[in-house]
Amino acid sequence: MSRVKEYSEFEDTLYDDDNEDTQKDKFMIFQVGSEDYGIEIKHVVEIVTMQAITEVPEMPDYIKGIINLRGKVIPLMDVSIRFNLNPIQYNERTCIVIVEVSQVLVGLIVERVSEVAKITASQIEEAPNTGSIISQGFIQGIEKSEGKVKILLNIEKVLYHKTRFNLRKQTV
Amino acid sequence: MIDSAYKTEEKEKELLMDGDEAFEIPINDEMIAQFIQEAIEGFEKLEENLLRIERTGFDQNLLDEAYRIIHSFKGNCGFMNFKQLEELSHKVETFFEIMKQGRLPITEDNIAGILQILDIIQKTTLNIAESRNGDVENFNTYNKLVDDLVFPNNKKTSFQKIVNPIKEVVIVNTVVKNIKKITEDKKNIAQKVDGLNSDIRVNLDKIDEMVNLVGELMILSQMMTRNPNLEPENQGKFFHQLNGLVTELQDAAMSIRMIPLEGTFKKMVRLVRDLSKKSKKLVRLDTFGEDTELDKTVVEQISDPIVHLVRNAIDHGIETPEQRLAQGKPKEGILAIEAKYEGNEVWIDIIDDGSSLNRKKILKKAKDMNLIQGNGDDLSDDKVFNLIFEPGFSTAAEITSVSGRGVGLDVVKSNIEKVKGYIKVKSKPGKGSTFSLRIPLTIAIIDGMLVRVGKSIYTIPLLAIRESIQIEKNQISLVDGNEVVQTRNQLVPVFRLHHLHHLTPDYKNLEDGIVIILEYQDDVFGLFVDELMGQYQTIIKGLSEYLGKVPGVSGCSILSNGKLSLILDVADLRKDIV
Numbered sequence: 001m002s003r004v005k006e007y008s009e010f011e012d013t014l015y016d017d018d019n020e021d022t023q024k025d026k027f028m029i030f031q032v033g034s035e036d037y038g039i040e041i042k043h044v045v046e047i048v049t050m051q052a053i054t055e056v057p058e059m060p061d062y063i064k065g066i067i068n069l070r071g072k073v074i075p076l077m078d079v080s081i082r083f084n085l086n087p088i089q090y091n092e093r094t095c096i097v098i099v100e101v102s103q104v105l106v107g108l109i110v111e112r113v114s115e116v117a118k119i120t121a122s123q124i125e126e127a128p129n130t131g132s133i134i135s136q137g138f139i140q141g142i143e144k145s146e147g148k149v150k151i152l153l154n155i156e157k158v159l160y161h162k163t164r165f166n167l168r169k170q171t172v
Numbered sequence: 173m174i175d176s177a178y179k180t181e182e183k184e185k186e187l188l189m190d191g192d193e194a195f196e197i198p199i200n201d202e203m204i205a206q207f208i209q210e211a212i213e214g215f216e217k218l219e220e221n222l223l224r225i226e227r228t229g230f231d232q233n234l235l236d237e238a239y240r241i242i243h244s245f246k247g248n249c250g251f252m253n254f255k256q257l258e259e260l261s262h263k264v265e266t267f268f269e270i271m272k273q274g275r276l277p278i279t280e281d282n283i284a285g286i287l288q289i290l291d292i293i294q295k296t297t298l299n300i301a302e303s304r305n306g307d308v309e310n311f312n313t314y315n316k317l318v319d320d321l322v323f324p325n326n327k328k329t330s331f332q333k334i335v336n337p338i339k340e341v342v343i344v345n346t347v348v349k350n351i352k353k354i355t356e357d358k359k360n361i362a363q364k365v366d367g368l369n370s371d372i373r374v375n376l377d378k379i380d381e382m383v384n385l386v387g388e389l390m391i392l393s394q395m396m397t398r399n400p401n402l403e404p405e406n407q408g409k410f411f412h413q414l415n416g417l418v419t420e421l422q423d424a425a426m427s428i429r430m431i432p433l434e435g436t437f438k439k440m441v442r443l444v445r446d447l448s449k450k451s452k453k454l455v456r457l458d459t460f461g462e463d464t465e466l467d468k469t470v471v472e473q474i475s476d477p478i479v480h481l482v483r484n485a486i487d488h489g490i491e492t493p494e495q496r497l498a499q500g501k502p503k504e505g506i507l508a509i510e511a512k513y514e515g516n517e518v519w520i521d522i523i524d525d526g527s528s529l530n531r532k533k534i535l536k537k538a539k540d541m542n543l544i545q546g547n548g549d550d551l552s553d554d555k556v557f558n559l560i561f562e563p564g565f566s567t568a569a570e571i572t573s574v575s576g577r578g579v580g581l582d583v584v585k586s587n588i589e590k591v592k593g594y595i596k597v598k599s600k601p602g603k604g605s606t607f608s609l610r611i612p613l614t615i616a617i618i619d620g621m622l623v624r625v626g627k628s629i630y631t632i633p634l635l636a637i638r639e640s641i642q643i644e645k646n647q648i649s650l651v652d653g654n655e656v657v658q659t660r661n662q663l664v665p666v667f668r669l670h671h672l673h674h675l676t677p678d679y680k681n682l683e684d685g686i687v688i689i690l691e692y693q694d695d696v697f698g699l700f701v702d703e704l705m706g707q708y709q710t711i712i713k714g715l716s717e718y719l720g721k722v723p724g725v726s727g728c729s730i731l732s733n734g735k736l737s738l739i740l741d742v743a744d745l746r747k748d749i750v
Contacts, residue, residue: 054736055628056715057673058723066716066728068736073728075716104718165718 025120027152030097030110033085037110038117038143038152045098045105047113050090060163064109067096074098076107082158084132101156108158117150119143124152137161199252204300207248209371211297214241215290216438222290223441226283232272239268245293254306260293263318270322285321287442289314372468374428382424389417426617430465433511433520436475437462440482440509447486454493454504455486461511466518470591470615474520477584477595481522481607482507484580489526489605499602501525516619516635517593520609529557529599537565555694557597557605561585589743591615592633592726618712620729620739622705623688625669626676629705629737631729636742638689638696640704643682657687657698664689666698672724672745678702692746699745712739 027038053065053076062081066073076096080088088094088111096107124141138161140154159165218241221234242265249258267286270276296308308314392414396402402410437459448455466474490496490505497503508523535548538559548556559565563582588595593611612618612635620631621640639659647658656663666687670677679685679702687698710729713736715722726741 052733052735054728054738055673055675056719056722056738057725059719063719066719066736068730068734071713071730073713073716073736075718105716106718159718165720 025118027117027119027150028097029114029117029150030095030108031112031114032079032083032088032110036114036148036150037079038119038150039097039099039155040152041116043099043101043155045100048096048098048107049092050094050096050109067107069098069107072105074105074107076109077159078109079158080109080111083138099155099159101159104159106159119150119152127151203252204304207252208297208300210248211245211294214245215294215297216435217241218290219287219442220438222283222287223445225278226280226445230274230278235268235272239265239272242268249306252306254300256308256311257293257296257306260289260308260311260314260318263315263322264289264293267318267322276322276324282321285317289318289321372429372431378424378427382421382428385417385421385424389421392417422617426467427465429467429469429616430613431468431471432463432465433471433518434462436471436478437509437511439475440478443479443482444486444507447483451486452492453486453490455490456504456506458506458508459510460508464511464513464518466611466613467615470611473587473591474593474609474611477587477609478509478520478522480580480584482509485522485524485526485605485607489524491526513613514610516613518611518613520611522607522609523604525604528601528603529560529597529605531556534559538562541565554596554598557599558694560597561595616712617709618729618739619707619709621688621707622731622737623669623686623701624703624705625673625701626678628673628675629731629735630669630701631710631737631739632688632690632699633739633742634707636690636692638691640686640688643687645683648682655682657682659689662696664696664698666700667745668700670700690742690745692742695746697746699740 023040023042026041028041028044029036029038031037048069051067051069053067055065056063056075059065062078064076064078066075068074078087080086088109090109093112095110095113097110097113098105098107123143123145125143127139127142137157138153140152143150143152218238221238225231225234242261246258246261246265249255249261264286267276271278271282276282292308292310292314296306300306392410396410399406440459441457444455444457485507486505490507491499491501493503496505506523506525508521510521510523512519531553534556535544535551538544538548538556541562541564543559543562543565544551561581561584565581585595588609588611591611592615593609595610596608597605598608599605618631619634621634621637623630623632641657641659643657649656649658649663651663651665655666657666658664666682668677668680669675677685682700685700685702686704687700688704689696689698712727712729714727715725715738724741724745725738726744727739728736729739731737
């Protein structure tokens with residue numbers, strides 16, 4: 001009997017992992033400059049360390065180039081430059097967050113990745129417009145807890161808002 | 173007098189119906205896709221057979237095969253519950269049956285009529301993906317038409333000339349109209365099929381070969397695991413063997429992507445037939461090298477350009493029988509399509525023996541369009557003729573329904589360039605024209621030269637490189653402020669890759685680094701880099717959908733250290749700098 005039970009528990013964990021519900025309200029938090037930013041976990045594919053970058057000509061300054069991730073070619077965006085912050089220095093703690101939007105993969109270069117936080121809709125407040133490029137388009141909302149503000153990003157806007165890149169039309 | 177075959181089958185059907193009613197199978201997308209795929213393949217063959225019968229007369233084997241194809245299509249329609257399609261194809265089947273028995277003559281009218289029915293069946297079949305039913309547009313008209321074909325003696329409406337000449341004109345008119353419409357529809361076919369099915373049919377031999385190679389690779393890997401400390405002399409042998417196997421495996425994997433040009437060429441048979449009928453010209457189509465294989469995606473890309481060139485050749489090239497006789501040529505024009513392997517490329521020539529391109533007309537048009545300076549007398553024939561690929565260029569004095577309206581050759585050219593190929597035209601007065609396509613075997617793999625500028629490593633397609641040279645100071649001169657080097661009695665402009673891509677190079681003086689002489693079509697130019705790092709063969713990867721098209725770069729490849737190397741697009745570079 002106990003064997004059967006064990007087995008079903010094992011199955012539970014197996015199936016639960018990829019469940020939509022477990023991804024709901026979860027945000028991956030990373031740091032750039034002194035700020036905490038969050039992106040919805042469903043967009044995050046994986047996090048890798050810094051790689052050898054191949055530069056691509058004629059690109060905006062926040063596109064650092066492309067990397068080879070197990071045979072896939074992935075363009076990298078330096079978030080600090082994209083947000084008009086002081087450019088970050090790349091070191092061993094620098095991370096690349098690979099995000100996926102409409103089947104397009106892009107790597108975000110961030111200073112540090114800290115945690116996955118659960119933030120429910122009721123905790124999210126509207127962001128004040130401070131006139132910066134971030135507050136004008138990228139922000140989905142902000143969350144304040146323990147005296148620290150987390151800026152929750154609209155990843156689609158981060159990739160495409162006021163760029164020359166075009167979001168692929170969804171083919172049905 | 174009503175045919176008995178018709179009737180017995182009808183009864184058979186009725187008997188079957190009762191049982192069928194209760195037995196309904198849900199039709200899903202995959203079944204529909206497979207149904208359409210199978211039907212298209214069948215129809216290609218069917219059409220080919222019909223056209224051969226039309227040319228060469230009665231042939232039992234060809235008719236048998238045609239009968240079998242339409243029979244199984246009918247069966248499929250019944251299974252999928254496409255009633256109207258089933259009915260039409262049933263009658264086509266009867267048509268073939270009677271023809272097989274020699275009771276129906278093989279006439280131009282009969283073949284044209286049945287082709288028209290097949291066209292509408294084919295069109296309806298392709299629409300199933302969207303419409304989800306087998307309802308035939310103007311079903312009753314076609315149904316009547318096929319009845320008339322099968323039972324000419326039943327003549328209520330018929331092709332019979334004496335009885336009802338006016339009606340015939342009407343029918344022929346609608347036939348022409350329908351054919352026109354159908355040819356337009358056919359343009360969409362390729363896209364529809366694409367969207368439906370990105371499957372590929374692979375010869376089992378190819379897969380067997382690959383499986384064998386994988387087997388050998390496994391043995392080699394086991395050998396290595398068992399003898400982890402190979403002595404140096406065996407190590408060399410081992411890696412030699414490994415390299416050989418990997419190369420073979422790569423070839424085998426690539427050959428799976430390859431399909432013969434046969435299908436593309438076969439489509440031309442019908443096209444040539446229809447076009448020559450319409451333009452009242454006599455044209456014989458000769459094809460060579462149908463078994464030449466190309467990457468599937470390449471074959472799909474070059475199919476439209478070939479159609480266009482064939483249309484052009486018949487519309488503008490080949491003359492009417494009267495004109496030909498007056499020039500002392502046989503009244504039947506010859507259109508040849510030849511394909512052959514040439515190194516890492518496939519060459520496809522489309523040759524007609526009609527009138528040549530008109531140098532004077534082209535020059536006049538080019539002047540009107542400001543494509544050339546001066547009167548162009550100093551330009552070679554080749555240069556002049558290749559002006560016709562410029563956007564908006566067409567020498568046809570009037571617009572005809574066959575070759576369209578001046579959009580075309582530039583589109584043909586850009587389509588060919590999409591698959592990294594190129595197109596050229598040669599023409600001799602009175603001897604006709606030859607359009608030559610040079611297409612790389614595959615766009616997935618490239619022979620490249622690695623070059624270094626500062627810290628960046630680039631790949632240049634080997635096909636575009638004429639030579640790499642070290643420059644002496646006395647070879648360099650300045651023309652209009654641009655550096656030019658003298659090589660092989662030719663002055664070649666040189667551009668620095670580090671300027672184009674804003675890099676920090678090791679060397680700034682031409683005599684310190686290497687100049688790679690690149691050749692694209694007729695343009696020759698030099699590219700200055702720090703160092704050559706050797707040749708290699710690599711798989712081409714797209715840059716990234718996010719970044720879109722990057723000027724001067726066609727993609728990237730993975731180096732042995734895992735880093736990416738940009739592949740230079742020589743055609744695109746040339747646009748920027750020449």
